[in-house]
Amino acid sequence: GAVVSQHPSWVICKSGTSVKIECRSLDFQATTMFWYRQFPKQSLMLMATSNEGSKATYEQGVEKDKFLINHASLTLSTLTVTSAHPEDSSFYICSAKRGQGNTIYFGEGSWLTVV
Amino acid sequence: GESVGLHLPTLSVQEGDNSIINCAYSNSASDYFIWYKQESGKGPQFIIDIRSNMDKRQGQRVTVLLNKTVKHLSLQIAATQPGDSAVYFCAERSGGSYIPTFGRGTSLIVHP
Numbered sequence: 001g002a003v004v005s006q007h008p009s010w011v012i013c014k015s016g017t018s019v020k021i022e023c024r025s026l027d028f029q030a031t032t033m034f035w036y037r038q039f040p041k042q043s044l045m046l047m048a049t050s051n052e053g054s055k056a057t058y059e060q061g062v063e064k065d066k067f068l069i070n071h072a073s074l075t076l077s078t079l080t081v082t083s084a085h086p087e088d089s090s091f092y093i094c095s096a097k098r099g100q101g102n103t104i105y106f107g108e109g110s111w112l113t114v115v
Numbered sequence: 116g117e118s119v120g121l122h123l124p125t126l127s128v129q130e131g132d133n134s135i136i137n138c139a140y141s142n143s144a145s146d147y148f149i150w151y152k153q154e155s156g157k158g159p160q161f162i163i164d165i166r167s168n169m170d171k172r173q174g175q176r177v178t179v180l181l182n183k184t185v186k187h188l189s190l191q192i193a194a195t196q197p198g199d200s201a202v203y204f205c206a207e208r209s210g211g212s213y214i215p216t217f218g219r220g221t222s223l224i225v226h227p
Contacts, residue, residue, distance in 0.1 A: 004158075032202045041222075042218075042220075043217045043218060043219050043220050046214065049214065085159075093158050097213055102208075104160075105161075105162070106151075106158040107158050108158045109157060109158045110120065111156070111158070
């Protein structure tokens with residue numbers, strides 16, 4: 001089956017620094033990728049939709065200057081959390097849409113802890 | 116706004132029992148529903164889906180039932196195993212959108 005990989009699986013960074021999380025579709029081309037955020041014991045919240053070669057579409061309330069999304073190729077999207085603060089600590093999950101189909105495949109998630 | 120929700124946040128069952136996880140949705144335009152399983156510290160895993168023109172779909176040990184009249188969705192897991200312990204989310208899509216909207220989630224705990 002289709003595989004979506006995230007890296008790193010977990011990261012600890014200091015407050016005020018920036019951290020980048022990568023999302024790769026390993027065996028298919030993903031024209032569209034999605035970034036979610038999940039707090040403990042809560043549901044997934046869609047942050048933004050990332051389209052290859054164009055600007056990401058952010059959900060209401062998500063700061064685009066804080067959560068920079070780049071989708072430079074058909075297999076890679078990156079999420080950069082800029083000037084991270086402890087409240088940005090969360091589980092970040094990406095997913096990818098395969099071609100023309102409706103199936104969406106999820107990555108394993110990345111834990112971010114800001115200290 | 117319209118949302119997808121769940122009745123029970125936690126469900127505890129004994130190994131071997133059947134489990135039923137419920138989900139209520141409010142968007143009458145929803146035409147595609149998905150159940151995901153999320154194990155601790157991992158991303159969601161697709162379990163089964165159903166389109167709005169169906170009322171039942173079966174997979175391996177799982178069955179999804181859809182009642183559009185009352186906007187209710189359920190996931191039935193037969194002969195529940197400890198490995199089934201996880202959080203289960205229902206999600207819905209509507210209007211041709213391929214972006215799923217997730218419900219709150221139910222934590223299933225299976226006791227050996």
